[in-house]
Amino acid sequence: MRRSEKKRIAFFDFACCEGCQLAVLELEETLLDLLSHTDIAAWREVMTGDEPPYDVAFCEGSICTRADEERLLRVRRDAKILVALGTCAAIGCHNNLRNRIDTREALEKVYGKAARGMDVTEARPVSAVVDTDYRILGCPVSLPEFIAVFKAILTDQPYRLPNEPVCVECKLTDTLCVYEKGRVCLGPLTRCGCGAICTRFGDVCHGCRGLVDEANLAAMPRVFSREHLHAIMGAVASGQPLDEERIRQMIALYNNYPELKIEDRGDA
Amino acid sequence: MHKNKRIEVKHLTRVEGHGNLTAIIRDGRLKEARFDIDEAPRLFEVFLCGHDYNQVVHMASRICGICAVSHRCAAIKASEAAFGVLVSERIRLLRRLAFHGEVISSHVLHLFFLVAPDMFGVPSVFHLPPEHKDTVRKAMRLKRAALEICRTTAGRHIHPVGMEVGGFSFNPLPRTLAELRGAVEGAVEDLQALVPIFRRHSWPDFQRKTAYVSLKSPKSYAFYEGELYSSRHGSMPVEDYRRTISEYTVPGSTAKHAVIDGASYMVGALARFNNNYEQLSNAARRVADEIGLSAPCTNPFMIPAAQLAETAHCLDESLHLIDRLIEPEISRQDPSVPVHPVKANGVGAVEAPRGTLFHDYTFDERGTCTEANLVIPTAQNLASLHADMQAFIPQVIEEPEEVLGHRLEILTRAYDPCISCSTHVIRLD
Ligand code: SF4
Ligand code: SF4
Ligand code: SF4
Numbered sequence: 001m002r003r004s005e006k007k008r009i010a011f012f013d014f015a016c017c018e019g020c021q022l023a024v025l026e027l028e029e030t031l032l033d034l035l036s037h038t039d040i041a042a043w044r045e046v047m048t049g050d051e052p053p054y055d056v057a058f059c060e061g062s063i064c065t066r067a068d069e070e071r072l073l074r075v076r077r078d079a080k081i082l083v084a085l086g087t088c089a090a091i092g093c094h095n096n097l098r099n100r101i102d103t104r105e106a107l108e109k110v111y112g113k114a115a116r117g118m119d120v121t122e123a124r125p126v127s128a129v130v131d132t133d134y135r136i137l138g139c140p141v142s143l144p145e146f147i148a149v150f151k152a153i154l155t156d157q158p159y160r161l162p163n164e165p166v167c168v169e170c171k172l173t174d175t176l177c178v179y180e181k182g183r184v185c186l187g188p189l190t191r192c193g194c195g196a197i198c199t200r201f202g203d204v205c206h207g208c209r210g211l212v213d214e215a216n217l218a219a220m221p222r223v224f225s226r227e228h229l230h231a232i233m234g235a236v237a238s239g240q241p242l243d244e245e246r247i248r249q250m251i252a253l254y255n256n257y258p259e260l261k262i263e264d265r266g267d268a
Numbered sequence: 269m270h271k272n273k274r275i276e277v278k279h280l281t282r283v284e285g286h287g288n289l290t291a292i293i294r295d296g297r298l299k300e301a302r303f304d305i306d307e308a309p310r311l312f313e314v315f316l317c318g319h320d321y322n323q324v325v326h327m328a329s330r331i332c333g334i335c336a337v338s339h340r341c342a343a344i345k346a347s348e349a350a351f352g353v354l355v356s357e358r359i360r361l362l363r364r365l366a367f368h369g370e371v372i373s374s375h376v377l378h379l380f381f382l383v384a385p386d387m388f389g390v391p392s393v394f395h396l397p398p399e400h401k402d403t404v405r406k407a408m409r410l411k412r413a414a415l416e417i418c419r420t421t422a423g424r425h426i427h428p429v430g431m432e433v434g435g436f437s438f439n440p441l442p443r444t445l446a447e448l449r450g451a452v453e454g455a456v457e458d459l460q461a462l463v464p465i466f467r468r469h470s471w472p473d474f475q476r477k478t479a480y481v482s483l484k485s486p487k488s489y490a491f492y493e494g495e496l497y498s499s500r501h502g503s504m505p506v507e508d509y510r511r512t513i514s515e516y517t518v519p520g521s522t523a524k525h526a527v528i529d530g531a532s533y534m535v536g537a538l539a540r541f542n543n544n545y546e547q548l549s550n551a552a553r554r555v556a557d558e559i560g561l562s563a564p565c566t567n568p569f570m571i572p573a574a575q576l577a578e579t580a581h582c583l584d585e586s587l588h589l590i591d592r593l594i595e596p597e598i599s600r601q602d603p604s605v606p607v608h609p610v611k612a613n614g615v616g617a618v619e620a621p622r623g624t625l626f627h628d629y630t631f632d633e634r635g636t637c638t639e640a641n642l643v644i645p646t647a648q649n650l651a652s653l654h655a656d657m658q659a660f661i662p663q664v665i666e667e668p669e670e671v672l673g674h675r676l677e678i679l680t681r682a683y684d685p686c687i688s689c690s691t692h693v694i695r696l697d
């Protein structure tokens with residue numbers, strides 16, 4: 001590739017833990033390889049300078065202020081391709097849980113009168129504010145998916161998110177189902193692509209990659225009821241009773257931005 | 269003569285999160301100097317409430333990608349303190365090992381990716397001249413070893429899995445730990461090769477005494493456990509942070525500032541180095557000597573130097589922890605103990621890479637969080653950074669705006685501020 005043909009890429013972070021960018025940096029030599037096919041136009045976390053326009057803008061985090069929103073709209077105007085990097089940007093992560101409380105009131109308690117002028121809006125995923133061309137899921141992003149999307153972009157190909165539940169990856173990796181240990185797991189509802197990293201370490205899936213398309217939420221409370229689990233697994237789920245409210249609360253750790261319809265959560 | 273100067277850096281680069289730097293000089297005198305956090309409050313403390321302790325520790329690591337293990341451990345320790353859970357030596361050792369992985373990873377990221385470009389006068393680590401490609405490779409290998417430590421003890425670094433209240437949901441095999449030892453040994457060599465870069469570096473000369481605050485433990489150079497210690501106020505139980513540290517809001521900034529007895533104080537690598545120097549490994553002390561760092565050091569520009577010494581210490585200590593974990597007596601111990609929630613309050617304090625971190629939760633009898641309070645290193649350091657700016661600017665006030673601005677950027681970056689953390693947490697009084 002001649003230098004002039006290299007794609008100009010940029011990374012932008014909005015309100016979040018920046019874990020997705022940091023995860024990308026963990027790719028090390030693979031990242032250097034990928035970057036060698038591009039020119040970096042902006043990456044505030046690791047670089048001084050910003051030179052729009054961009055061919056590809058990776059956007060991480062949630063939009064929580066008017067200033068964020070303006071910055072994102074500016075990036076959208078300047079970018080041919082915009083990628084939602086990670087669950088915060090693509091679906092919504094814990095940040096959005098604050099939409100349930102009266103943020104203004106909470107802020108006034110902390111800052112008194114100064115809160116009035118404060119620039120705070122509803123917390124939204126990037127994908128709820130602008131059109132995204134690709135979405136990479138996970139909290140943090142799944143690195144194999146990041147590489148796949150990066151390559152797809154370099155070669156002008158589309159990328160389709162997998163649409164099987166995490167359970168499939170448990171089976172592929174010979175992982176003991178955590179229900180056997182009497183724990184409640186959201187894997188049956190959650191889009192795979194993480195290699196079942198949590199369940200492989202005996203943890204439960206909290207649903208960070210969002211729901212699979214057409215997840216049957218209505219059936220969940222029945223399927224995950226204590227009695228049903230007991231019947232199929234012979235193990236009793238410990239902890240709090242699994243009523244519908246509890247299951248919805250578990251799902252809402254990540255799948256919590258109401259304006260996104262379930263069928264919107266998936267493909268780019 | 270230009271007696272009026274105005275320095276404004278919006279969204280300072282190569283730091284975690286968004287912050288703006290401002291300094292105003294009028295008639296040759298410093299009017300104002302500040303570093304303001306420019307992110308909306310995330311109100312984690314509000315929405316953690318209503319979630320059970322397992323969800324709380326899961327969510328707590330999402331406060332910050334770079335110190336995910338620290339937040340997770342602080343949340344776990346607070347829950348265990350509330351429920352009266354006593355963990356085994358194996359659990360303690362595994363957590364300490366995970367901690368060292370995080371500290372190495374965070375320090376290496378800061379030193380080589382965020383600070384080094386300033387030392388070489390380039391915009392980013394990707395722009396280093398070709399003769400330094402090997403430096404970048406070595407730094408990356410060092411970081412990889414740190415990630416291997418985290419992978420072995422917490423599934424991954426961002427965000428840990430299987431690290432729970434009561435222990436671990438998995439149990440690393442002795443074979444895996446032995447393999448890890450090999451990776452860490454390689455990293456010790458890589459670090460040795462990287463130290464000379466910092467030996468040649470001349471740190472800006474500036475001194476300001478302040479109170480240094482960290483955990484302190486008779487057992488080890490404290491990261492995971494210890495009492496709260498201030499070089500001015502002595503030792504106290506961690507629960508006493510409530511009446512010792514006062515936080516206040518600052519107009520124009522969404523992060524709170526913190527003071528003890530009305531005065532700013534410093535937390536983080538340099539504070540730990542000053543407070544716990546005697547417990548550093550020999551190799552770490554040699555690194556400190558080599559780069560001209562000695563305790564007590566009152567130059568905040570040398571925070572990265574303290575991070576380098578700590579990196580050497582954490583590598584040594586990791587080898588030691590791995591050896592302990594492989595011992596048959598420790599290997600046999602369970603990686604988890606039962607947890608029975610009770611209605612209670614608990615405080616967990618750890619040394620995150622950037623300084624002392626407090627998580628403080630109240631749970632109901634089912635283990636659902638009803639109240640949360642978090643005190644974050646960067647918020648504690650903001651008042652200290654401001655005091656440093658006030659003292660430093662008069663020394664360099666004659667410099668042109670550009671040079672002055674660049675010096676302030678370097679000072680701010682030295683503190684390794686983590687804005688993601690500081691705005692995630694705002695206490696509701
Ligand atoms: S998706 Fe998760 S890891 Fe990524 S920025 Fe958001 S909170 Fe952090
Ligand atoms: S552990 Fe969770 S994701 Fe894996 S098979 Fe069981 S329910 Fe499915
Ligand atoms: S197992 Fe579930 S929570 Fe864990 S990474 Fe995969 S989707 Fe996310």
